[in-house]
Amino acid sequence: MRRSVLILGLLLASCFSVALRLDHLLQIWAKDMPKKGSLMEVIMGDSRRLLGDYFFAKADIYFHSGYYISRFGGAKEHHEGSGHMAGATEEHEHEDHAGHTDHEEEEHAAPDAPKDWIEAFGRKFYPSEHTHLDEGGPNKHDAVQEILPWLKFSADLDPNRIETYTVSAYWLSQRLHKPKEAEAFLREGLGANPGNPSILFELSRIAASNDKDLDHAVNLLELALAKWKEQEGPKKEPNTFLLEQIYGNLAKLETERGKSEKAIEYLKQLKSLSPHPEAVEKQIEDLEQKKK
Amino acid sequence: MKDATSSKAVIVFDHLRVSYPARSRSAEPKVAVKGLNLTINEGEVFGFLGPNGAGKTSTMNVLLGFLRPTSGTARINGIDISDPRSRQALGYLPELTYYYKFLNAIELLHFYGTLFGMDSAAREKRIDELLKLVELSEAAKRPIRTYSKGMQQRVGIAQALINDPKVLIMDEPTSGLDPLGRNKVRSIIERLKDQGKTVFFSSHELGEVETVCDRVSILSGGEMKVLGTVDELMSEHQCTLEQLFIKVVADDMAPA
Amino acid sequence: MFSRINAIAGVTIKELYRRKDFYVIFVFTVLIALIFASINFFNDTNIVRYLKEITLLLIWIASLTIAISTAARQIPAEKESRTIFPLLAKPITRTEFLLGKFLGSWLACGIALLVLYGFLALLARTRDDSWHLLNYFQAASLHWVMLGIIVAFVIFGSLVFAAPSSNGTITFILAVGILLLGRHLNSVALGLSEPGRTIVYTIYYLIPHLEFFDLRDLLVHSWPLVAWGTWALAIVYAALYVAVFLTAASLVFRKKPLI
Numbered sequence: 001m002r003r004s005v006l007i008l009g010l011l012l013a014s015c016f017s018v019a020l021r022l023d024h025l026l027q028i029w030a031k032d033m034p035k036k037g038s039l040m041e042v043i044m045g046d047s048r049r050l051l052g053d054y055f056f057a058k059a060d061i062y063f064h065s066g067y068y069i070s071r072f073g074g075a076k077e078h079h080e081g082s083g084h085m086a087g088a089t090e091e092h093e094h095e096d097h098a099g100h101t102d103h104e105e106e107e108h109a110a111p112d113a114p115k116d117w118i119e120a121f122g123r124k125f126y127p128s129e130h131t132h133l134d135e136g137g138p139n140k141h142d143a144v145q146e147i148l149p150w151l152k153f154s155a156d157l158d159p160n161r162i163e164t165y166t167v168s169a170y171w172l173s174q175r176l177h178k179p180k181e182a183e184a185f186l187r188e189g190l191g192a193n194p195g196n197p198s199i200l201f202e203l204s205r206i207a208a209s210n211d212k213d214l215d216h217a218v219n220l221l222e223l224a225l226a227k228w229k230e231q232e233g234p235k236k237e238p239n240t241f242l243l244e245q246i247y248g249n250l251a252k253l254e255t256e257r258g259k260s261e262k263a264i265e266y267l268k269q270l271k272s273l274s275p276h277p278e279a280v281e282k283q284i285e286d287l288e289q290k291k292k
Numbered sequence: 293m294k295d296a297t298s299s300k301a302v303i304v305f306d307h308l309r310v311s312y313p314a315r316s317r318s319a320e321p322k323v324a325v326k327g328l329n330l331t332i333n334e335g336e337v338f339g340f341l342g343p344n345g346a347g348k349t350s351t352m353n354v355l356l357g358f359l360r361p362t363s364g365t366a367r368i369n370g371i372d373i374s375d376p377r378s379r380q381a382l383g384y385l386p387e388l389t390y391y392y393k394f395l396n397a398i399e400l401l402h403f404y405g406t407l408f409g410m411d412s413a414a415r416e417k418r419i420d421e422l423l424k425l426v427e428l429s430e431a432a433k434r435p436i437r438t439y440s441k442g443m444q445q446r447v448g449i450a451q452a453l454i455n456d457p458k459v460l461i462m463d464e465p466t467s468g469l470d471p472l473g474r475n476k477v478r479s480i481i482e483r484l485k486d487q488g489k490t491v492f493f494s495s496h497e498l499g500e501v502e503t504v505c506d507r508v509s510i511l512s513g514g515e516m517k518v519l520g521t522v523d524e525l526m527s528e529h530q531c532t533l534e535q536l537f538i539k540v541v542a543d544d545m546a547p548a
Numbered sequence: 549m550f551s552r553i554n555a556i557a558g559v560t561i562k563e564l565y566r567r568k569d570f571y572v573i574f575v576f577t578v579l580i581a582l583i584f585a586s587i588n589f590f591n592d593t594n595i596v597r598y599l600k601e602i603t604l605l606l607i608w609i610a611s612l613t614i615a616i617s618t619a620a621r622q623i624p625a626e627k628e629s630r631t632i633f634p635l636l637a638k639p640i641t642r643t644e645f646l647l648g649k650f651l652g653s654w655l656a657c658g659i660a661l662l663v664l665y666g667f668l669a670l671l672a673r674t675r676d677d678s679w680h681l682l683n684y685f686q687a688a689s690l691h692w693v694m695l696g697i698i699v700a701f702v703i704f705g706s707l708v709f710a711a712p713s714s715n716g717t718i719t720f721i722l723a724v725g726i727l728l729l730g731r732h733l734n735s736v737a738l739g740l741s742e743p744g745r746t747i748v749y750t751i752y753y754l755i756p757h758l759e760f761f762d763l764r765d766l767l768v769h770s771w772p773l774v775a776w777g778t779w780a781l782a783i784v785y786a787a788l789y790v791a792v793f794l795t796a797a798s799l800v801f802r803k804k805p806l807i
Contacts, residue, residue, distance in 0.1 A: 062597060066765035115734050118757055122731055124778045125690075126765045148589045149598035172590060181590040356637045358806045376639045384637035390630035392559060394566045406555040407638040451634065461637075 044157075052158025059150035059167075060085045063134075066127040085147060085167060134175060144175050155189065162198050165189030169202045179210035197231065198239075200224035201246055208249075214257050221250045244273045251283070260291050302459055302490045303332040303355065307364035310350045310514075324350035326514040327364065332507075334458075337481060337491040339501040342511030343541050348494045351511075352463055355492075356384060368459060380408065383457030387464040389444035393437035397428055397447050400436065401454055408455040415454075422450040425480070442473050449480060460484060462493035466500060478504060498534045510537055512544040552640050553648040560652020561659070564618055570660060573613060577606045578667060585671060596675035600768045603671060607664045608691075608764070612723060615657045615695045619702035620716040622649045623801075632806060643798045650703055650794055657695040661688055682773055687763040690779065693786040694761035698723055700793035707800045723758065731759045756789040 044051070061068060063085035114120035133144045148168065155164045165186055172182035183206050190199045204220035207213045225246050232238035247270040254263035264287050271280040310325040325347040332338045342348050353359040354366055357373055371378035391400055398419060405415035423429045426446035431439065436447060445468070452460060465481075466474040474497070481504050484491055495501055501508060502522050510518040517540045518525060522533060529536050564570060581603040589595055623646075626632040636645065665688040673679060698719065705715040733752035737745045760782045763774065 062769075065769040065771070115738075118752070119731065119734060121778075121781070122757060122759055124774055125760055125763055125782075127769060127771055143597075145590075145592045145595050146597040148592065149587070149595060152589055176590075176592070178590055178592070185590070353807055356633070358633060358636065360805070376641050378639075379637060380639040382637065382639075384634060386630075386633055386637075388630070390633050392563070392631055393629075394563055395559070399562070403555055403559055404634075404638060407552050407635075407640055409551065409639075448634075 048157040049161075052154045052156075052161055052164075055150045055154035055157065056161065056164055059147040059154065062147045062150060063132060063144075064127070065131050065133060067130055068126075085171075144171055147171065155185075159189070159192035162189065162193060162196055166198050166202050169206070173206050173210060179206050182206055195223075195227045195231070197224040197228040197246070198242055200227060201242065201249070204249065208253060214253055218250065218253050218257070221246055221253065225250070240273055244270060247273070255287065260287050263287055300334040301331045302334050302336075302369060303330075303492060304367045305330040305351070305364070306366070308351065308354065308361055308366055309363045310347070310354055310359065311362045323514055325354075328516060330509065330516060330519070332490060332492055334490055335485070335488045336506045337485050337504050338493070339505035339508035340492060340494040340511070341496075341498070341501065341508055341537060342494075346511040347514040348511055349463070352461060352494065355461060356382075381455070381458040383452035383455065383460040385448050385452040385460070385462040385465055387467050389441070389448055391436055391444065391447060391451070394435055396435050397423065397432045397450070400447065401450055404451045405454050410455065418454060418456070419450075422453055425453075426450045426476075441468060442470065445469060445473065446476075449477070457489065459490045459492065462491065464495055465493055466495065466497050474500070498532075498537060502533050508533070510540050512541050515544075517544065549644060552644050553651055556635075556640075556645060556648025557652035557655060560618075560622065560649055561656045564614075564653075564656040565659075569617065570614060573610045574660075574663060577603075577610045577664060580606055581667070581671060585674075594675055596672055597768050599675070600668065600672050601764065603668050604764045604768065607661075607668060608762075610664060611657060611661055611691065611695060612698065612720065614660050615653070615698050616702055616716050616719050616723075618656055619650075619653045619699040620706055620712040620719070622653060622703065623706045624712045627806065636806070642801050646703065646794065646798055646801055650700055650790075653699045653703070654692075654696045657699065658692050661692050661695070665691075680767075680770065683763075683767055683770070686774055686779055687767045690761040690763055690782055693783050694758055697756050697758070697786050697789045697793070700790040700797070704793045704797040704800070707797055707804065726755055726758045727762065730755055730757050756786075760785060 114123060133146060148171070151164055151168045154161065155168070158164070165188070169182040169186050172185065173179045183203065186199050186203050186206070190196060190203070193199060200220050201224045204217040204224065207220060208217035211217075225243075228239075228243055228246060232242070247266045251263045251266040251270060254260070254266065264284055267280055267284045267287070271277045271284070274280050305328045308325055308328040309323070311321045311323040314321045328347075328351060340348055340351070350359065354361050355368065355373055357376070357379065360374075366373045368378040369381060392403075395403065401419045401422065402415055405418065410418070423432050426449050428443060428446055428450065431443060436444060439447065449465075452462070462481075465477050469477065478500055481491055481493075485504070505522055507519065507521050508525070509516050518536065520528070525536055526533060529539070531539070581599070584602050585599055623632075626635070632645075636642070665684055669679065669681070669684050701722075702715060702719050705719055706712060709715040709718065730752070733748055733755075737748035737752060740748060765771075766774065
């Protein structure tokens, strides 16, 4: 008995000594490692981005009530990085400037014919009709909120994916009438991506349409413009679509604030970027008329 | 070796041969039973004796359908053993207690009774009788895993008798039992004998064999060396059954 | 014959419910589902589809685990514990024994599914506007017949493969592989040259297409019911595969020495 206790004691003492030594070595090693952020980053490393992408795509699939476009072989020119759910937000933006978008063409593309009886039979067991949740889906009532969990998971896994925040904000504020939640989510995104012009733009939209705080909205847009010039400007292929949106909204808000001069300035900037300069020119002329 | 057939044959082995495949190409197949011819008659208590590796278990396994004979046949009540109907009137008590430990005794007996096609009322009545016989009425609702070895052996006896079999095959029925247990098994065998049942069992307890058996055979090296009633054998060879057993086995092992 | 098969099935079911595995799996499934149900997404209490999807995924994992682990150990455990000997000493054929084991394992899976889908229905109803009972019935019934295919295959595998663990692992991988990739093999085949194309096409036509029994997407997104004729055809398809696997198992088992 005494011998066993002695051996046990010796073993414990050895373990304790080894642990102390290893702890010291670990601290030296950890000092040299780059600081890690969230638990997800620590556990998953960069593979979390893949999962984040997957969950973002999942949100799009939910938008289509489970319809996987790739299963049916059609819609090959899928909007890069997003899907119809995100594309729907951009359609909304293009209402003033253009008619159809690519998405509407994709939407009506017929699925490929099944290659054999197995595939034909199999299609009866999963969604095989292209619907959108905001058009009522198969259940004939709006259920857009169903995409939110996947967007939230996507943002948690990849907080640097800007689209997750902007798409969520659109659906939350414009369709689900939850502007406060949209703003909170955008601010979360801004925290992870300081000074991002897309997020600032969306925040300005909420300030203008929901809070009716035009001054705050303009401030946000001006900041977005400055950040765009800083971040996007130097790029080989800058996001000019976002710049159009910023100028367009600035012009609109300045008009509402009664500052026509500033509005015209912004419209002139927009004209050089817009694919429909004649429509913009018309707006400039209207404003100049009103000024008179 | 011929055997006497004076009444209805219940178990018949006809040139039964059992061999196991060789373990390697250079080795010969192992022949466990070499052309056994044996008939057990109705109402007999038959002792099937032999040293370990003599072929007793292989013979029993063929009879029970666990093993196919290499050649030859075996029949129970005139039905070939490959037909499951040959086991309709059969009861089997294995050497070790191979029963579902998560069932209790009542559930186990109901299960086996159903396999014999007994209806619910018949099973209830029979199970009651058997639990009294094997003295397990009080422990009947406990799972079998909580039973002692002796109790599990008694469950085994009960399941072997559930269908009121005409033929009972017992593999070392008193193995591992205390004297009380052995006495109980002996009395059950005697009772079955009085009821006209046929009992075919293997055992190393030669004292018991002498007491209960009508006839015995001694197997060695896959062949039946000796067959007859206990009295006949003892008077013929002028020795006890145990001495005869040792002599037969020693003769078989002696170099030619 | 049926009473013998039913008796063996009954003992198999009793065994499953006297082991602790099922309860542990059920508790884990419920716990994880409730954790996901407790997450707040933008203060919206009507979101239900993600919860249905996650719970269904857990149910599928749990049911596959139960089906494969139950079926894989049936015959090997009987042989190992030697309970097969007093059993086959009764007037029962090996085929009846096999059918009884299959029926018991499959019914046990059915009971497990009833409990799990019942939990799902209750959980979803806390947020959904109606019960959708017929949808759950279709999904659960097809899920159950799919498990029949898996159980039959595993029982066949237990007679062919050396150990229950290898049988279980191989079956699990095959089942998941078929669910994820089976439907796409025809597209893969088209992209190959011969003889690869013929080989892949052969596999595509031979494997049981388990995706016919996966109604999760329809259930999650509240699509209308599958046509009852289609549902019935899927069941017939499953029955054919079950018959093939059990026939093969019976042929192997009849020749197999027990000792």
